[in-house]
Structures are given as structure tokens and as C-alpha cells.
Amino acid sequence: MKSIQPRKQRKHYYNAPLHLKRKWLASHLSENLLLKYDRRSIPIVKGDTVKVLRGSYRGHEDKIVAVNVSKQTVHIEGLTLVKADGTKIPKPIHPSNLLIMKLNLTDKWRRNKLEKGLSETVQKEIEAEAKEQINIAEEARKQTEEIKQELETEEESIEDELASPAPIEKALPGEKQAEPPSQKKLSTKKPAAKKTTSKKTPPKKTPVKKPATSTKKATPKKKKEEKST
Numbered sequence: 055m056k057s058i059q060p061r062k063q064r065k066h067y068y069n070a071p072l073h074l075k076r077k078w079l080a081s082h083l084s085e086n087l088l089l090k091y092d093r094r095s096i097p098i099v100k101g102d103t104v105k106v107l108r109g110s111y112r113g114h115e116d117k118i119v120a121v122n123v124s125k126q127t128v129h130i131e132g133l134t135l136v137k138a139d140g141t142k143i144p145k146p147i148h149p150s151n152l153l154i155m156k157l158n159l160t161d162k163w164r165r166n167k168l169e170k171g172l173s174e175t176v177q178k179e180i181e182a183e184a185k186e187q188i189n190i191a192e193e194a195r196k197q198t199e200e201i202k203q204e205l206e207t208e209e210e211s212i213e214d215e216l217a218s219p220a221p222i223e224k225a226l227p228g229e230k231q232a233e234p235p236s237q238k239k240l241s242t243k244k245p246a247a248k249k250t251t252s253k254k255t256p257p258k259k260t261p262v263k264k265p266a267t268s269t270k271k272a273t274p275k276k277k278k279e280e281k282s283t
Contacts, residue, residue: 075123081152090176091168098128098149101158106130108151115155119144128152159184160191 055066070078080095081104088094098104098121105115111133120129127146134142159165165184169177 072123075126079121079123079126079128079149081149081154083154087154087157090179092172096154096157096168098152098154099158099161099164101160102154103156104128104130104152105155106133106147106151107153109147111145111147122146158187160187 055063057063057066077097080097082088082095083091083093084105098118100118100121102118103115104118106112114130114133116131116133118128119131122128125146126148128149129144130147133145133147135145136142157164157168159168159180165180169180172180
């Protein structure tokens with residue numbers, strides 16, 4: 055990038071292709087490695103042991119678990135953040151805040167690049183160290199596979215036990231055979247009926263009809279007889 059303007063530099067940094075971003079994911083080497091490999095920095099790889107130089111986790115030293123090229127960050131084993139809901143996530147750290155203490159030499163391409171321009175004694179040391187790391191990685195892989203197989207066999211045995219019914223023990227001559235719990239005879243006794251206390255209902259009272267009272271006024275008979283005479 056030739057431009058001095060910060061806006062163009064930022065644009066180039068965030069919109070750069072992945073092959074350039076991968077090269078920028080580099081950290082400085084420690085003094086021992088700097089003298090051994092005759093170089094100041096190297097692109098960081100999964101499996102390198104690094105030391106945190108800045109931040110709240112300063113001084114923490116452990117292996118790299120993952121490398122995020124697009125976000126230009128690295129995840130280190132043992133460094134986590136707690137979210138508001140309680141879940142833990144790995145803490146992203148920029149490689150400029152790290153110092154490489156030990157390199158992962160299992161990759162052949164990386165070894166060939168490091169061995170360029172070095173003496174034969176240093177090249178032999180690199181190859182010997184690489185063999186040790188490869189052997190350790192294979193042993194760890196075998197152990198994980200064995201643990202997985204053991205777990206799978208245990209799960210299969212548990213499933214078989216649940217699927218198969220329990221064995222019925224045969225009784226000796228002269229002894230009664232124990233019935234399985236699922237085939238026990240049900241009791242023939244009927245459950246006792248509950249005593250119900252019946253309350254006597256009183257007889258219904260028939261309503262007595264009252265005689266209808268007429269509202270009309272009775273006409274006197276004497277007045278009619280007098281008029282007729």
C-alpha cells in the first residue's frame with residue numbers, strides 16, 4: 055500500500071483478499087527462536103504456543119486453538135468470555151499482542167520455508183523436533199479414538215440390556231418357580247363396595263288451591279223486587 059491517507063489504508067486492510075490477510079496474521083518470535091531461525095516474525099498457525107503481552111490476560115501462555123483469517127483474530131486455549139446468558143465463548147485476540155514461544159513444525163511446507171538459508175545442524179534440529187511433535191500428535195489421536203470406541207461400546211451394551219427382557223430363573227425340582235414381576239397373578243378378590251348412606255327424601259307437599267275470589271260486587275235482591283212491584 056503506497057497511499058499515506060488513513061481512509062485508503064483502512065479500506066485496503068478490511069477489503070484485502072484472504073491470501074494477503076493470512077500473511078498479516080503474524081507474531082514476533084521469542085529471543086531463542088529469533089536467534090535460531092534468524093527471522094523476527096512468522097505467520098501464526100494452530101498449535102503454536104504463544105504468550106499474551108497486553109490486556110487483562112497478560113502473561114498467559116498456552117496453545118492456539120483456532121485462527122480466524124477473515125476477522126484477523128486468534129483463539130487461545132484457556133481464554134474465554136462469559137456472555138449475559140451465562141454461555142462461554144473463546145476470547146478473540148489480535149496476533150500483534152502475542153509472542154511465539156514454540157513453533158508447530160508438523161507441517162512439511164512450513165519446515166521447508168524455515169530451513170531456507172540455515173545451516174545443516176539447525177536443519178537437523180528442526181527435523182528431529184518435528185518428528186517428536188508428529189509422534190506426540192499421533193499418540194494423542196490414538197487415545198481420543200480409543201476413548202470414542204469405549205464410549206460407543208458402552209452405549210451399545212446399555213441399549214442391548216434395555217432391549218432384551220430379564221432372564222427367568224429355572225426352579226429346582228420340588229421348588230415353586232418364581233413368577234416374573236410382569237406375569238404376577240392378579241388377585242381374584244373383588245374390591246369391597248363402599249357403603250353409601252342413603253338419606254330419606256321427605257314426601258313432596260301438594261300445593262292446596264285457594265278458592266277464587268270474585269271481584270264483582272253482589273247486587274242486592276230486595277231492590278229488584280221492589281221495582282218489580
